[in-house]
Amino acid sequence: MHQHRHTREGTSTIIRAPQRGGKTLTMSLFALSHHQKGRRIFTNLAYSFPYTPLYFKELDLNDTEVVESIRGSAVTLDEFWMIMDSRASATSDSRKLSRWLYQSKKMGIDFYGTTHEVHMLDRRSRENYDYLIDAQVLPRNRPEDQPPSALYLQIQNGPLQRQFSRRVTIELTPAMLSLYDTENVFDPLAEPEDYTPPRHSVAKNGYKKSAPYEYVPRPRTTIPEDEAPFDF
Numbered sequence: 001m002h003q004h005r006h007t008r009e010g011t012s013t014i015i016r017a018p019q020r021g022g023k024t025l026t027m028s029l030f031a032l033s034h035h036q037k038g039r040r041i042f043t044n045l046a047y048s049f050p051y052t053p054l055y056f057k058e059l060d061l062n063d064t065e066v067v068e069s070i071r072g073s074a075v076t077l078d079e080f081w082m083i084m085d086s087r088a089s090a091t092s093d094s095r096k097l098s099r100w101l102y103q104s105k106k107m108g109i110d111f112y113g114t115t116h117e118v119h120m121l122d123r124r125s126r127e128n129y130d131y132l133i134d135a136q137v138l139p140r141n142r143p144e145d146q147p148p149s150a151l152y153l154q155i156q157n158g159p160l161q162r163q164f165s166r167r168v169t170i171e172l173t174p175a176m177l178s179l180y181d182t183e184n185v186f187d188p189l190a191e192p193e194d195y196t197p198p199r200h201s202v203a204k205n206g207y208k209k210s211a212p213y214e215y216v217p218r219p220r221t222t223i224p225e226d227e228a229p230f231d232f
Contacts, residue, residue, distance in 0.1 A: 008072075010105040011130040014080070014121070014158065015114045022135035022151050023114035027076045028179040029151075029170070030112055034074040043076040044188045046181040054188040056096070061103045072108040077188065080113025081120040093189050098124045129158040137172075147177055 013030075017023040024045070031041050035049050042054040054075060060066050077083070084094055101111060118126050133155050137148035150171055157164035170176075 008108045010107065010109040010111065012101060012105065012111045012128065012158070012160075013113070013131040013133060014118060014125075014129050015112060015133045015135055016116070016118060017114075017135040018116060020137070022137040022148070023116075024078050024180060025137065025148075025151060025172075025177070026133060026135040026153060027078065027112045027114055029176065031074060031076045032179060034110065040070065040073040041076065042070070042073060043078075045076065045078050048179050048181075055190065056100055056188055059100070061100065061107070067107060070104075070107065070109065074110045075104070075112070077111070077113045079115075080125075081115035081117075083189065084113075084122045084125045085120065094122055094124075097189075098122075101125075102128070127159050130160045131164070132156050132158050138169075147174075148172055 015023050015026050017026075028045070028047065031043065031047060031051070032049060035041050035051075041047065041049075041051040042059070043051050044054045045051070054077065058066075059070060083097060104111065113125075115121055118132065133153055136152045138150040138152055139148070142148065150169055153168045153170070155164070155166045155168065
């Protein structure tokens with residue numbers, strides 16, 4: 001008899017903040033938490049821990065081999081609004097990505113995307129997410145060359161969840177501030193062969209022979225388990 005696999009439904013989280021407000025840092029902390037739990041990370045950023053470059057054209061959810069290898073993973077997409085722009089909701093890429101995000105939740109994939117404002121996202125995105133996180137690095141009025149000392153997060157439910165609210169302050173360490181490289185952001189809608197890995201990374205087998213490789217950064221900084229961010 002054929003047995004059906006039960007998979008926990010994934011979540012979709014929007015992270016909102018102004019420029020230099022802590023959006024990418026917040027997303028990177030969640031990515032680190034998932035990585036430390038053994039989950040694979042797909043992203044358009046270059047992290048200081050193992051990650052797989054995110055190319056939606058290679059993540060065919062109709063391909064059984066791909067589905068089994070990405071099931072239960074986490075996807076982080078910096079500047080999500082640039083792809084799901086409210087002014088371009090009728091484009092082919094926007095519609096395809098919306099369908100992918102809806103389908104991926106059934107495979108236990110948790111998605112995180114950053115934006116300056118929710119209204120900048122197309123209607124499909126702003127009406128179909130589970131959680132909204134407002135991020136703010138502290139102190140607010142610090143010199144540009146001064147790193148933040150803390151990250152304040154206000155977490156609330158989105159349209160798909162029951163009422164929920166939580167406020168958290170995370171004391172930041174130098175290791176946390178070195179989780180990602182802002183100069184290595186690539187286009188998740190591009191062809192995989194167009195991606196050049198950052199110098200500090202080495203290739204590891206990917207999830208499919210024809211698909212992108214997973215990049216394992218050479219050790220630079222490590223974060224103890226007790227410094228990993230929370231789950232909500």
